[in-house]
Every structure is written in structure tokens, then in C-alpha cells.
Amino acid sequence: xxxxxxxxxxxxxxxxxxxxxxxxxxxxxxxxxxxxxxxxxxxxxxxxxxxxxxxxxxxxxxxxxxxxxxxxxxxxxxxxxxxxxxxxxxxxxxxxxxxxxxxxxxxxxxxxxxxxxxxxxxxxxxxxxxxxxxxxxxxxxxxxxxxxxxxxxxxxxxxxxxxxxxxxxxxxxxxxxxxxxxxxxxxxxxxxxxxxxxxxxxxxxxxxxxxxxxxxxxxxxxxxxxxxxxxxxxxxxxxxxxxxxxxxxxxxxxxxxxxx
Amino acid sequence: xxxxxxxxxxxxxxxxxxxxxxxxxxxxxxxxxxxxxxxxxxxxxxxxxxxxxxxxxxxxxxxxxxxxxxxxxxxxxxxxxxxxxxxxxxxxxxxxxxxxxxxxxxxxxxxxxxxxxxxxxxxxxxxxxxxxxxxxxxxxxxxxxxxxxxxxxxxxxxxxxxxxxxxxxxxxxxxxxxxxxxxxxxxxxxxxxxxxxxxxxxxxxxxxxxxxxxxxxxxxxxxxxxxxxxxxxxxxxxxxxxxxxxxxxxx
Numbered sequence: 001x002x003x004x005x006x007x008x009x010x011x012x013x014x015x016x017x018x019x020x021x022x023x024x025x026x027x028x029x030x031x032x033x034x035x036x037x038x039x040x041x042x043x044x045x046x047x048x049x050x051x052x053x054x055x056x057x058x059x060x061x062x063x064x065x066x067x068x069x070x071x072x073x074x075x076x077x078x079x080x081x082x083x084x085x086x087x088x089x090x091x092x093x094x095x096x097x098x099x100x101x102x103x104x105x106x107x108x109x110x111x112x113x114x115x116x117x118x119x120x121x122x123x124x125x126x127x128x129x130x131x132x133x134x135x136x137x138x139x140x141x142x143x144x145x146x147x148x149x150x151x152x153x154x155x156x157x158x159x160x161x162x163x164x165x166x167x168x169x170x171x172x173x174x175x176x177x178x179x180x181x182x183x184x185x186x187x188x189x190x191x192x193x194x195x196x197x198x199x200x201x202x203x204x205x206x207x208x209x210x211x212x213x214x215x216x217x218x219x220x221x222x223x224x225x226x227x228x229x230x231x232x233x234x235x236x237x238x239x240x241x242x243x244x245x246x247x248x249x250x251x252x253x254x255x256x257x258x259x260x
Numbered sequence: 261x262x263x264x265x266x267x268x269x270x271x272x273x274x275x276x277x278x279x280x281x282x283x284x285x286x287x288x289x290x291x292x293x294x295x296x297x298x299x300x301x302x303x304x305x306x307x308x309x310x311x312x313x314x315x316x317x318x319x320x321x322x323x324x325x326x327x328x329x330x331x332x333x334x335x336x337x338x339x340x341x342x343x344x345x346x347x348x349x350x351x352x353x354x355x356x357x358x359x360x361x362x363x364x365x366x367x368x369x370x371x372x373x374x375x376x377x378x379x380x381x382x383x384x385x386x387x388x389x390x391x392x393x394x395x396x397x398x399x400x401x402x403x404x405x406x407x408x409x410x411x412x413x414x415x416x417x418x419x420x421x422x423x424x425x426x427x428x429x430x431x432x433x434x435x436x437x438x439x440x441x442x443x444x445x446x447x448x449x450x451x452x453x454x455x456x457x458x459x460x461x462x463x464x465x466x467x468x469x470x471x472x473x474x475x476x477x478x479x480x481x482x483x484x485x486x487x488x489x490x491x492x493x494x495x496x497x498x499x500x501x502x503x504x505x506x507x508x509x510x511x
Contacts, residue, residue, distance in 0.1 A: 054353050079355045090350030092342070094281055095274075106270050107354040109263065151350065
């Protein structure tokens with residue numbers, strides 16, 4: 001069953017130098033329990049798309065249904081059913097881990113008792129129990145990331161949006177986080193929509209990849225299919241495949257000199 | 261309880277705890293207005309300031325409004341910092357009432373200002389202020405409404421700018437002339453005619469006059485009524501603007 005459907009989703013920003021079409025029409029269907037890797041070069045429209053799907057930015061074109069609710073008509077309904085973990089996380093370094101978790105639960109309208117119980121449960125599940133009374137600012141990078149994700153899970157969302165979840169983490173923390181994301185899908189049938197710059201991460205974690213470029217979907221499919229179709233063979237690296245699709249990193253149309 | 265009220269209480273609690281945690285800011289916030297009272301107030305004790313009350317009845321209302329003017333105008337700086345940490349986005353993705361995100365913060369500022377005002381007036385009484393309790397209470401209402409207005413505008417500006425470096429100059433550019441022209445330090449009637457006329461274009465002028473009238477026990481001369489009108493108008497405009505910016509996405 002599809003939990004996310006977009007049709008022609010677009011966003012144009014008005015700037016002093018004229019309109020900038022950041023996203024030019026995204027058609028996308030994501031199935032329940034799927035881990036979707038959303039990839040693209042810098043400026044391709046990944047974050048803008050994510051901000052639209054999480055109600056932070058109204059689209060200027062197209063439609064989307066997220067977790068059964070229309071994005072434009074019922075953003076409040078969408079908010080109740082999605083979790084969003086931004087790249088910057090979003091915790092107050094002076095507030096304790098417990099207070100952030102409980103407040104987050106209360107923002108999702110849990111009662112004080114429910115919020116406290118849910119905070120303890122999530123802390124147990126994500127290995128934060130020992131840290132509950134520490135200020136958020138005292139956590140390591142990997143611990144911080146687990147807290148950010150715990151905050152996104154407080155209300156048991158159907159879809160979890162993760163914006164570059166492992167940027168800045170050491171290899172061991174990254175691999176722990178991959179395990180956590182797989183576990184969320186396996187145990188809770190949660191759908192995970194993640195953006196990443198790391199091709200090994202997309203390769204290892206995502207069931208399906210969507211590669212965006214210039215605000216449009218340039219290619220989509222499983223990693224193996226994309227490698228065969230664009231990289232030349234199933235043994236091609238995702239790096240080569242990515243470059244073949246987006247034309248970045250090679251002396252392509254973007255960088256070719258007009259005259260030699 | 262409607263969601264907007266319980267959400268406002270939740271947001272209020274978060275920022276009240278934040279304020280209580282930052283002891284240096286709390287202590288300095290209490291001491292700063294007292295510095296004016298102790299080091300500036302006595303200068304005016306024997307000067308002819310016009311009006312009926314004694315000098316403390318003129319000075320203390322001025323310091324009260326000045327306190328509200330500066331503290332509430334800078335309230336948004338915390339929000340600019342929180343925006344940079346991603347806290348605002350995190351909250352905006354939850355179903356929490358957008359109005360509550362504003363009003364919870366504003367209410368915290370009002371409570372903080374009223375506590376500071378109470379300490380200020382208590383110390384002023386020790387130094388020689390004599391004013392009717394009802395008049396002081398009216399003065400506190402004006403400080404509260406002024407704080408609602410200026411804090412809302414300050415948060416509205418904070419939603420629109422990206423860095424503290426963009427935020428602070430705007431606030432300084434507004435508060436400094438507003439302070440000088442509202443007559444918080446000395447009554448504007450002491451100055452030349454043109455200055456008195458210009459100061460009537462500054463809404464805070466009416467609040468200062470109103471609070472001075474209240475502290476002097478002159479409830480019927482129209483100054484309090486005029487101040488109420490200006491304060492209410494300012495609050496309606498400011499809260500409407502603030503609420504609209506908090507509702508809009510993309511900030």
C-alpha cells in the first residue's frame with residue numbers, strides 16, 4: 001500500500017534575480033515499509049522536496065498525499081502521522097534529554113504520564129536511558145543522532161523523514177544508525193524516506209533509490225537495476241552510476257569549455 | 261482544555277524553565293533597572309519636573325516603561341538562536357498550535373517583566389516612592405500590555421531574519437529613538453515645543469504619561485484612557501502580525 005504519493009510536486013522561489021525553480025515536478029510513490037534513498041547533487045532539490053513533504057514549505061505546484069492526508073488541504077493531519085529529523089537535529093543544548101523527549105511527546109498532545117512513559121520506552125529502545133538526565137549539549141555525535149531520531153519517533157509515525165542522518169558521524173556510529181533504521185522498518189513496518197550524500201549508505205540501506213537532478217527525478221529503481229542501466233554493468237559502482245545519471249564529476253555539459 | 265491553551269502552557273513552561281536556568285541573565289535582568297533607580301533617580305530629587313507628584317512618581321514609571329521597551333524588544337534574539345539550532349523547525353513539524361508557539365513565549369516575557377517591575381517598585385518604595393496601590397497596579401497592566409506588543413513584534417522580526425547580526429541593529433535602531441522620544445528619562449513637557457510635538461508621534465509617549473498619571477493618582481484626566489487606547493491598538497496590531505508570521509510556513 002502506498003503511504004506517500006506525489007504528482008507534479010513543484011516549488012518555485014521568487015528571488016530578486018527572478019524565479020528559481022528548485023523543484024520542477026516530482027512524481028513519486030513510496031510503499032509502506034519501504035526504505036527510500038533520495039539522492040542528488042547539491043542544489044538538486046532534495047531538501048526543498050523534503051521540506052514540502054513535511055509541511056514546512058507550501059508547494060507552488062502539484063499535489064501530494066502523505067500518510068493518507070492531502071498535503072495542501074490537511075497539513076495538520078500530515079503532521080500527526082509523520083516524523084521528521086532535520087540535518088541540524090533541533091535540540092536545546094541546555095535542556096536535559098528527558099525534558100526534550102517529554103516536551104516532544106506533549107507537543108504531539110500526549111498526556112504528561114503518556115509522554116513520560118514514552119520517553120522512558122524510547123530511551124530504553126535507543127540506548128539513551130543512561131543519558132536521560134544529561135543536558136543534550138553533553139552528548140556525543142552518535143548519541144545526539146539517536147536522540148534526534150527518538151524525538152521523531154515519539155508519536156509512532158507511519159513515515160519517518162531523515163535528512164542526511166549520518167552526516168558527521170564516525171563509521172561505528174553510522175553502522176549502528178543503519179541497524180537502527182532497518183530495525184524500525186522490520187519491527188514497526190515504518191516507511192523511511194532518507195536523503196543522503198553517501199552512496200555507500202544508499203547502497204547498503206535503501207530498498208530503492210530516487211536520484212534527483214535539476215529539480216526532477218533523473219532515475220529511480222533498485223541499486224542493482226540503476227547500475228545495470230546507467231553504470232554499464234551490475235558490477236559498476238554506484239558512484240559511476242550516479243555520475244552517469246547526473247553528469248557531475250565528468251567533463252560534461254556543465255563544465256565543457258566553449259572553445260579549446 | 262482547548263489545544264491552543266494547553267499548548268501555550270507547554271511552551272510557556274519550556275521557556276520559563278530556560279529563563280530560570282540562566283542565572284546570570286536573571287540576576288542582571290533584576291539589577292539593571294535598579295541601577296537606574298539608584299544612580300539616576302537621586303539626580304532628579306530636587307529638580308522642578310512639572311506635574312503634581314514628587315520626583316519618584318515621575319522617575320519610576322519612566323524606568324518601568326524603559327524596562328519593558330528594552331527587554332521585550334530583544335526577546336526575539338533567543339528565537340533567532342533557536343532557529344539556527346533547528347528547534348523551531350522541529351516544533352513546526354509537530355501538530356502544536358502555531359499561535360501557542362508565539363503566545364507561550366510572550367507570556368513568559370510578561371511574567372518575567374512583571375517580576376522585575378515588582379522588585380523595582382519595592383526598592384523604589386524603600387528609596388522614597390509613595391504611590392497609590394491602585395495606580396501601581398494600573399502601571400503594571402500597561403507594562404504587561406506593552407510587553408505583549410513589543411515581544412510579539414520582536415518574535416515576528418526574529419522569524420524573518422537568519423542571524424543575530426541582522427536582528428540586533430534593527431532593534432537598536434527602533435528602541436533608542438523610541439526611548440529618547442517617549443520621555444522615559446524626563447517629561448517631554450520640559451523640552452522645546454518641537455520636541456514635545458515629535459514625541460507625540462511615538463506611541464510609548466502615551467504609555468509613559470498614562471503610567472505617570474496612575475502613579476500620581478490622577479485617574480480622571482484622560483491620560484490613562486488615552487494610554488489604554490494606544491496600548492490596546494498596539495497590542496492588537498502586534499499580536500496579529502506575530503501570529504500571522506508564526507502561521508506561515510517557510511520561516
